[in-house]
Amino acid sequence: MEQQMCSDGLVNVLKPPGMSSHDVVSFIRRVYQTKKVGHAGTLDPAACGVLPIAIGKATRLIEYMSEADKSYRAELTFGFETDSGDDTGIIVKKVDKYILPSFEVISDTLNSFVGDIIQTPPMHSAIKINGNKLCDLVRKGIKVEVPSRKVEIKKILPIQYRNNKLLFDVSCSKGTYIRSLCMDIGHKLMIPATMSFLTRTRVGDFSLNDSYTLNEIAEQKKSILLDVDYSVKHLPSINLSLKQILDFQEGRSVKIDLINKAQLFRVYNMDKSFIGIARYDNLSGTLTAKKVLVRKSL
Numbered sequence: 001m002e003q004q005m006c007s008d009g010l011v012n013v014l015k016p017p018g019m020s021s022h023d024v025v026s027f028i029r030r031v032y033q034t035k036k037v038g039h040a041g042t043l044d045p046a047a048c049g050v051l052p053i054a055i056g057k058a059t060r061l062i063e064y065m066s067e068a069d070k071s072y073r074a075e076l077t078f079g080f081e082t083d084s085g086d087d088t089g090i091i092v093k094k095v096d097k098y099i100l101p102s103f104e105v106i107s108d109t110l111n112s113f114v115g116d117i118i119q120t121p122p123m124h125s126a127i128k129i130n131g132n133k134l135c136d137l138v139r140k141g142i143k144v145e146v147p148s149r150k151v152e153i154k155k156i157l158p159i160q161y162r163n164n165k166l167l168f169d170v171s172c173s174k175g176t177y178i179r180s181l182c183m184d185i186g187h188k189l190m191i192p193a194t195m196s197f198l199t200r201t202r203v204g205d206f207s208l209n210d211s212y213t214l215n216e217i218a219e220q221k222k223s224i225l226l227d228v229d230y231s232v233k234h235l236p237s238i239n240l241s242l243k244q245i246l247d248f249q250e251g252r253s254v255k256i257d258l259i260n261k262a263q264l265f266r267v268y269n270m271d272k273s274f275i276g277i278a279r280y281d282n283l284s285g286t287l288t289a290k291k292v293l294v295r296k297s298l
Contacts, residue, residue, distance in 0.1 A: 238256075
């Protein structure tokens with residue numbers, strides 16, 4: 001009988017269309033023979049692309065992965081709008097005759113979304129309203145008011161514009177719904193629009209070029225596993241002495257004067273081993289433990 005794997009780390013999964021994010025988690029659990037698996041940032045079943053998966057101790061850092069900016073390549077189709085915002089939904093608005101705008105107008109319209117915008121999540125989404133997923137409430141026929149939210153569009157560029165289809169790239173903050181963005185683009189152009197395809201190309205430091213298919217993961221499960229701290233590479237790092245590490249592990253504040261006044265830091269010992277995440281208080285000049293992944297004496 002094969003011995004159970006004991007793995008801590010991250011896998012950059014290339015999620016195929018047709019699988020839910022939960023399906024991918026189940027697959028990773030079987031491959032790595034562990035129940036302690038989680039993902040950062042749900043991808044709709046019809047979408048494909050980057051889905052970072054955390055295994056073992058890395059699951060404790062998922063919250064930092066979820067905070068990361070994301071990039072997508074999306075296809076928008078003009079002429080109809082659905083209740084879900086994508087082409088898997090029920091058509092609620094359709095026009096047979098309309099004048100397609102020029103490429104210059106398309107470019108200007110996309111550019112008008114750069115910056116902070118107010119967005120309403122689509123009805124068929126996984127956000128929770130009073131503890132219940134919105135999509136579940138919709139399926140039960142329960143009407144709810146969906147609160148709008150502020151998100152940031154960092155960059156958006158048209159890639160191809162042909163017939164009634166627009167291909168574009170977008171980089172955005174967490175919580176941005178590309179389905180809603182496609183509908184909002186249509187509203188601004190006064191033409192119904194729906195997202196017809198979506199690929200997520202980046203989540204923080206996880207890129208599409210460095211992702212692996214399910215078959216590749218099954219065949220190379222050990223060699224493709226990324227270090228636990230890969231998910232928090234965007235945070236500044238700090239090395240602590242042995243005494244400071246012991247204080248950190250025991251939950252005691254560590255007095256330290258830092259030039260970098262960032263709030264969160266990756267903490268390492270002097271031999272560069274990752275220990276956890278610390279919060280820095282500028283007023284008191286102290287580090288306190290937020291996540292301790294290694295608790296043994298060093």
